[in-house]
Amino acid sequence: MIDILFSFLKAFLVGGAICTLAQLLINKTKLTSGKILVYFLLAGLILQAFGLYEKLVDFAGAGATVPISGFGYLLAEGAIIGAKSGIFGAITGGLASASAGVTSAITFGYVFALIFKTHSKT
């Protein structure tokens, strides 16, 4: 029980810290949100290429997987595992393991954009 409470705390703290880092970058550099997302994705991907991001995932769970850097981790991890089975796996492994995220973003994205009207003021 105490383990579960601790993992919630760790997810909150690590996830919050990653988001604070992003906010710091936004404040200091005026980067747009699209660029922030790309940089954090690549950061997670490169860290996992050196086998580092999985340590953060083991420690923080969703605190490390829910931020977009966790998506980069998943892409790198899939490619590394795929590479063990040959060159085909090396090329397709990344997107294969990220397929749930990409598929649901496209499907839910299209359906909800179809159902709802825009709220941005003109």
Place this chain on the structure above:
Amino acid sequence: MTGKNAENTNKNYLDYVSEISPKTNELKTLLHAFWVGGFICFIGQAVRFLFIYVFGLYGDVLAGATSMVMIFLGSFLTGLGVYDKIGKYAGGGSIVPITGFANSVVSPAMEFKSEGYIYGLASKMFVIAGPIIVFGVIGSVCVGLIYYVKGLFI
């Protein structure tokens, strides 16, 4: 005299404001980003535990199912107009979680729906998400090839 003095104090005051306000605002934005981003990950952890202990998922399926639920929540809240309100308050705290990725898909898609269901909705949904997928896929291919070549020699 009084007019000049007033001008001076005005200027001093404005200098003072510009000196003080960015710092306090910045600290506030960081705090907002921290607790909202942390809270979104907290929800992600709850979803993760639900899938582990109730549905017995693990590994790839667990990661996939969790991100599906988070993306569902992000797109749904964007559709309702709630996520953009959270975004104004939280900044990076709502952009970086995967729910923010979903938001970046749905938000432009809704906005450009009036331009049609193919070249409006379907193409504009990738305005921000497109680059993420492009760099993610190319990056993962690079990592895969490096590990493949490494595997040939070791």
